Amino acid sequence: MRVRRVGRGERYLADMMPNDTKMKGDTQSHMLTREQRGRFRNAVYQKTLRKVRDHFKPAADAFITDAMIRVAVDKVTEGISNLDLVMVRDHPEILCERCGECCRRCDPISIDDEDLAVIASTQGLSVSLAATVLTWTGQNGIMSLRTKPCPFLHGNVCSIYNHRPKVCRNFPLVPLPNGQMTLAHYSYCQLPINLAVEGAIVRLLMELLKRTHPRLASAMREEATKFEKQIEHLSQNEQIRLFSDYMKRFVASGGEGGSG
Secondary structure: OOEEEOOOOEEEOOOOOOOOOOEEOOOOEEOOOHHHHHHHHHHHHHHHHHHHHHHOOHHHHOOOOHHHHHHHHHHHOOOEOHHHHHHHHHOHHHOOOOOOHHHHHOOOOEEOHHHHHHHHHHHOOOHHHHHHHHEEEOOOOOEEEOOOOOOOEEOOEEOOHHHOOHHHHHOOEEEOOOOOEEEOOOOOOOHHHHHHHHHHHHHHHHHHHHHHOHHHHHHHHHHHHHHHHHHOOOOHHHHHHHHHHHHHHHHHOOOOOOOO
């Protein structure tokens, strides 16, 4: 896996997919090819363009050129930051389209003993009966739910959402052999595209702020740079924990920020 530093903490990029991690499509595991990366970038561009046209006021829209959008999209599709990973893990409702495709097409859905105990409790079953009825164990010793789609998918809704397995809570994040985490791309999941679109919109808003309030934009950039330097020595897990704690305080305070 190649790791490159590009500003706010570490951003993990390996051609948008780690070399040692497989991407599972409809029936075959495969790496994200150059053509697939190009389609991903184009999908982010098209969705960002629509969002600018649909949601920005005409006065703001007039300042945003196609070149600005393409630059923003190029930046956000270079890789993802640890803050991005926190958004995916802790606030998937912002990015998920609730299509249910991950529950229909992920195979297998791996669970551990803790997941099994929680699921058994939600179904009023003993752990041993739940294991017999709901799971199978492969030759590698990994336990998974028996059916595809997931037996707990009702329509597009997870019937045990608050008690879902850890692999479902983290989807589409995947662990790397070195213990770090990255974002996987699946043919049926729009979440990585939506994450990149939101990032592109933030960059465009900052460009507008530079035009309308240059001193404020400069001060914000200085503070961001200072913060980056303060956390660059932290590991990925430490940065994720820091961002996660801040986001929890931010949400709890009603969007007014959190104190240390």
